Each structure stands twice: as C-alpha cells, then as structure tokens.
Amino acid sequence: xxxxxxxxxxxxxxxxxxxxxxxxxxxxxxxxxxxxxxxxxxxxxxxxxxxxxxxxxxxxxxxxxxxxxxxxxxxxxxxxxxxxxxxxxxxxxxxxxxxxxxxxxxxxxxxxxxxxxxxxxxxxxxxxxxxxxxxxxxxxxxxxxxxxxxxxxxxxxxxxxxxxxxxxxxxxxxxxxxxxxxxxxxxxxxxxxxxxxxxxxxxxxxxxxxxxxxxxxxxxxxxxxxxxxxxxxxxxxxxxxxxxxxxxxxxxxxxxxxxxxxxxxxxxxxxxxxxxxxxxxxxxxxxxxxxxxxxxxxxxxxxxxxxxxxxxxxxxxxxxxxxxxxxxxxxxxxxxxxxxxxxxxxxxxxxxxxxxxxxxxxxxxxxxxxxxxxxxxxxxxxxxxxxxxxxxxxxxxxxxxxxxxxxxxxxxxxxxxxxxxxxxxxxxxxxxxxxxxxxxxxxxxxxxxxxxxxxxxxxxxxxxxxxxx
Amino acid sequence: xxxxxxxxxxxxxxxxxxxxxxxxxxxxxxxxxxxxxxxxxxxxxxxxxxxxxxxxxxxxxxxxxxxxxxxxxxxxxxxxxxxxxxxxxxxxxxxxxxxxxxxxxxxxxxxxxxxxxxxxxx
Numbered sequence: 001x002x003x004x005x006x007x008x009x010x011x012x013x014x015x016x017x018x019x020x021x022x023x024x025x026x027x028x029x030x031x032x033x034x035x036x037x038x039x040x041x042x043x044x045x046x047x048x049x050x051x052x053x054x055x056x057x058x059x060x061x062x063x064x065x066x067x068x069x070x071x072x073x074x075x076x077x078x079x080x081x082x083x084x085x086x087x088x089x090x091x092x093x094x095x096x097x098x099x100x101x102x103x104x105x106x107x108x109x110x111x112x113x114x115x116x117x118x119x120x121x122x123x124x125x126x127x128x129x130x131x132x133x134x135x136x137x138x139x140x141x142x143x144x145x146x147x148x149x150x151x152x153x154x155x156x157x158x159x160x161x162x163x164x165x166x167x168x169x170x171x172x173x174x175x176x177x178x179x180x181x182x183x184x185x186x187x188x189x190x191x192x193x194x195x196x197x198x199x200x201x202x203x204x205x206x207x208x209x210x211x212x213x214x215x216x217x218x219x220x221x222x223x224x225x226x227x228x229x230x231x232x233x234x235x236x237x238x239x240x241x242x243x244x245x246x247x248x249x250x251x252x253x254x255x256x257x258x259x260x261x262x263x264x265x266x267x268x269x270x271x272x273x274x275x276x277x278x279x280x281x282x283x284x285x286x287x288x289x290x291x292x293x294x295x296x297x298x299x300x301x302x303x304x305x306x307x308x309x310x311x312x313x314x315x316x317x318x319x320x321x322x323x324x325x326x327x328x329x330x331x332x333x334x335x336x337x338x339x340x341x342x343x344x345x346x347x348x349x350x351x352x353x354x355x356x357x358x359x360x361x362x363x364x365x366x367x368x369x370x371x372x373x374x375x376x377x378x379x380x381x382x383x384x385x386x387x388x389x390x391x392x393x394x395x396x397x398x399x400x401x402x403x404x405x406x407x408x409x410x411x412x413x414x415x416x417x418x419x420x421x422x423x424x425x426x427x428x429x430x431x432x433x434x435x436x437x438x439x440x441x442x443x444x445x446x447x448x449x450x451x452x453x454x455x456x457x458x459x460x461x462x463x464x465x466x467x468x469x
Numbered sequence: 470x471x472x473x474x475x476x477x478x479x480x481x482x483x484x485x486x487x488x489x490x491x492x493x494x495x496x497x498x499x500x501x502x503x504x505x506x507x508x509x510x511x512x513x514x515x516x517x518x519x520x521x522x523x524x525x526x527x528x529x530x531x532x533x534x535x536x537x538x539x540x541x542x543x544x545x546x547x548x549x550x551x552x553x554x555x556x557x558x559x560x561x562x563x564x565x566x567x568x569x570x571x572x573x574x575x576x577x578x579x580x581x582x583x584x585x586x587x588x589x590x591x
Contacts, residue, residue, distance in 0.1 A: 232520065290514075
C-alpha cells in the first residue's frame with residue numbers, strides 16, 4: 001500500500017478502529033459485573049469531595065494547555081495544535097482505564113504493576129480515603145495532561161494520525177510504568193535505601209513529557225523555514241488565558257495530590273500560588289534586563305515554569321521554600337529558552353526548556369527543601385538531593401528510550417511527518433477540513449447526498465491544497 | 470478627475486476623516502496596508518525570539534474627485550495626517566480616466582459627485 005495513504009484524513013478512523021477493536025473485544029470477554037475487590041475501607045467524604053473537585057480541575061488543565069499552545073502557533077495551525085491536546089482526553093483516557101491504571105497501580109513487580117486491574121477489573125466504590133473509581137479518574141487526568149504536553153514540541157508539522165497512535169502507546173508504555181515507579185510502589189520507593197520525592201508528578205509528568213517531547217521533536221525534524229522565517233504566535237491573548245486556566249487547574253493537580261482535605265492539601269495549594277508568583281516576578285526582571293520590556297508571552301511562560309517547578313515539592317516544603325523554588329527556576333528556564341531559540345533544535349513551544357528544565361530544577365530543589373515539619377517523609381539535604389538527581393536521570397533515560405522505540409514503531413506504519421505542501425498551507429485545512437478563523441466569505445454550499453460523496457469532495461480539496469506549496 | 474491615494478498612519482484616521490468631512494469630501498475607501506516606510510524598524514520579542522518588523526502597518530485611502538475638490542482634499546490630508554515624524558505617509562494624485570456608478574450606470578463626474586449633493590434640495 002502507498003504509505004502516503006496514511007496521511008490522508010480518511011485513514012484515521014481506520015487506524016482508530018484497528019487500535020480500539022482488540023481493546024473492546026477484550027473488554028467484552030471480561031466476566032460480567034466484577035465484584036469489588038482490593039481495599040474495602042469506606043472512603044472519607046471530605047477527601048472524596050476535594051478529590052472530585054481536583055479531578056475536574058486537572059482535566060480543565062487540558063483546555064488551558066490547548067489555549068496556551070494554540071495561541072502560540074501560527075493561525076494556519078491553531079486547530080491542529082489545540083486538537084493535539086483535546087484528542088488526549090479521548091485516547092489517553094481509554095488507554096488509561098483499559099491498561100494504564102493497572103500497569104501503574106495494580107500489584108506487580110518493582111518495575112511494572114500487574115494486570116489485575118486491566119479494564120478496571122476489581123475497581124469499585126470502596127477505597128482508602130477515596131473510592132477506587134475516583135482514584136482512576138484523578139490519576140487519569142495526570143496521564144492525559146502529560147501526553148498533551150508532549151505535543152508542544154512537534155506542533156505545526158507532525159502528522160495527526162502518527163501523533164494519536166504515539167500518545168496511545170506512550171501513555172500506556174512510558175507514562176504508566178513511570179507512575180508505578182514513583183507512586184505505585186516501584187523502584188523510586190527504594191533507590192539504594194532512599195525514596196525519590198515526587199509529590200505531584202515533577203518527574204512522572206513534566207520531566208517525562210519534556211524528554212519525550214524533545215526526542216520526538218528531533219525525530220520529526222524541524223519545521224520548514226525554521227531558522228529562516230519568524231514564526232510568531234498568532235494570538236497571545238489565548239496563550240495568556242490558557243496560562244491562567246493552567247494555574248487554576250494546577251491547584252487541583254497539586255492540591256489533590258495530598259489525597260486528603262487537610263492542612264497538607266492547603267499547603268500544596270498555597271505553594272502552588274507562591275512559586276509561580278515568584279517565577280513571574282523573577283521573569284519580569286529578566287525580561288526587563290534583556291529587552292527593556294515585560295513581555296506577555298514571557299509572563300505566560302513564567303507561570304507555567306513556576307507551576308512545573310513546585311509540582312514535585314508542593315506538599316513537602318515550607319511556603320518560603322516554595323518562593324525560593326519558583327524564583328530559582330526562572331533563570332535556568334529563561335536561559336534554556338533563549339538558547340533553544342538560537343539553536344537548530346525546533347522544540348516548537350519550548351516544552352523541554354519549560355517543563356524539562358523547570359521539572360528538573362524543581363525535583364532537585366525538592367531534595368534540598370523537603371521538610372519533615374511541612375509533611376515530607378524525609379528531611380531535605382545533600383543525600384536527598386542525590387536521590388532526586390538519580391530519579392531524574394532514570395526518568396530521562398527511560399523516557400528517551402521509550403519514546404525512541406515507540407516513535408520508530410509508529411513510523412513503520414504511518415509517516416511521522418505531514419507532507420511538505422500540507423505544512424506550507426497549514427495543517428488545519430488539509431488534515432481536519434476546517435479553519436480556525438473562517439469568515440465564510442466566498443464559501444459556496446455544495447449539496448451532498450451521501451457521506452461517500454462528501455469524503456470524495458473533501459479528499460479532492462485536500463489534495464489540491466496540499467499540493468500548493 | 471483625479472484619484473487621490475493617501476497612505477497614512479493608522480492612528481491618524483480619525484483626524485483625517487474629520488478634516489476631509491470638513492472639506493466637503495465624501496466617497497472614501499479605506500484599506501489596511503503594509504509597506505516599507507522610511508521610519509526606524511520596530512523590534513518585537515517573543516520569548517527567545519527577537520524579530521525586526523520590516524513592514525509597517527498603514528492605512529490607504531482612495532478618493533476619486535472632480536477637479537475643484539482635488540486641492541482641498543490634498544490640503545486636508547497634508548494638514549491632518551502630519552505628525553512631523555518620519556513615517557507620516559504619502560499622498561499620490563493620479564489622473565482618472567473613467568468612473569461608473571454601478572447602481573445607475575452614471576459616468577465620470579456624475580458618478581464621482583456624492584449622491585447627497587445631487588439629491589439635496591439646495
């Protein structure tokens with residue numbers, strides 16, 4: 001078969017069907033009405049209430065991220081970019097309940113959870129603190145956000161079908177095992193006698209997504225005209241709104257990770273306010289020093305950097321340590337973004353410079369600032385700093401190699417990159433048949449009687465557009 | 470008949486329209502345009518990227534006029550669009566060969582004369 005067939009829009013339902021059918025068949029084969037197993041403790045109402053809210057907040061972050069990323073790309077790619085976030089709400093959510101949750105949290109070995117909870121087998125209303133079903137939803141939000149973060153590095157040129165297959169596999173094969181290591185009783189619980197502290201996903205979500213994003217960006221290649229033409233954000237107000245929504249959602253992301261409606265949740269909440277606040281102020285100073293002006297894209301970025309940096313330590317350090325963490329994260333991320341923009345690495349929206357560098361900085365500082373008095377299981381210091389560093393290195397190696405393998409496998413089936421002509425006209429119309437800001441002027445209505453005729457017309461139009469380079 | 474084409478600063482549009490109105494000039498087409506001006510380029514910064522904006526954003530006014538109005542229009546434009554800084558724009562006056570009003574098929578001077586002037590009892 002002609003490989004370019006796979007880049008056509010019509011191939012997507014086929015790919016999706018091929019991916020989903022085995023899952024559905026396996027689900028159908030499950031014994032009916034699995035009795036509730038596992039923890040039988042009755043959930044705590046207050047904790048359950050706060051986690052319900054938090055799970056919603058985490059899922060709202062996907063909308064924030066879509067706006068943040070969407071505003072930063074060129075107008076011809078705004079829909080494709082936003083859909084790369086939204087599609088995770090579908091694909092990753094299903095992968096998570098079919099396999100991911102079990103790989104992360106079912107009893108298993110040091111490296112992997114087991115198959116006990118595949119297709120949510122044994123997951124019911126009971127649970128320690130919260131109902132097990134709510135834990136699935138809350139943690140599923142993290143998997144979805146992590147996968148959506150990856151897209152920022154490859155927007156404006158990666159094939160949508162290749163990306164959807166990639167994140168479906170990545171969230172199950174890379175994200176879920178790493179979640180098991182950090183939170184499911186895996187190797188991060190006992191690394192040479194010490195535990196890696198990752199309160200809300202500094203390594204699992206941010207370092208992991210950022211490394212995968214960077215590797216994927218290098219594999220897909222830089223955008224045409226990268227380094228030759230200016231590729232400016234088309235709607236910065238969207239990016240600012242997105243950053244604001246991300247911050248709002250992050251209160252659930254970090255606050256919910258306390259798994260209680262208590263003082264530690266409140267601490268995580270306050271630290272989630274303070275760290276980005278400090279980053280924002282530090283970033284303003286850096287911006288002023290460099291260009292004489294405080295930039296809007298800079299502030300939006302600073303908010304995200306501060307949020308990322310406080311994530312691993314939000315519930316284990318003092319508020320003043322959170323301020324230091326936020327302020328300290330600004331400089332390395334600012335320098336990394338400046339360096340990246342002048343380099344040949346086209347990580348389009350600086351996923352690595354913001355989430356990778358910010359996540360690593362936060363994970364290391366958590367090692368220094370973790371305080372038993374503020375809820376940490378161990379006191380911070382050089383020994384914990386070394387443990388955190390080891391955790392970061394392991395995450396980077398695992399994430400990079402997993403991404404390489406999955407991307408290589410995907411590229412055997414679907415080209416990772418869109419055709420050059422499609423990239424030139426923007427991906428919205430060739431890949432999705434829609435444009436972000438259509439005014440409808442000069443658009444004629446074509447009466448269509450059948451869906452096959454509609455597909456034929458759409459295909460013809462797409463080929464015509466794609467060829468216009 | 471002449472076609473007066475003016476390229477002006479965006480922020481001067483209100484002042485220019487007022488001056489033209491006061492000079493009894495109607496029938497104007499305004500178009501946003503971009504071009505090379507004589508002014509210093511503006512520099513913008515987007516996160517790690519610094520960009521020099523080569524093309525300046527301006528407005529273009531197209532005004533078709535009968536001979537008696539040409540001088541008044543040019544004078545109004547020069548006066549109202551001026552700041553004295555580089556980048557104020559230009560006014561071009563070109564001969565106009567033929568004009569038709571689409572609604573009535575009127576030609577030339579009849580087509581250029583504002584309807585209000587003909588219709589008013591004065």
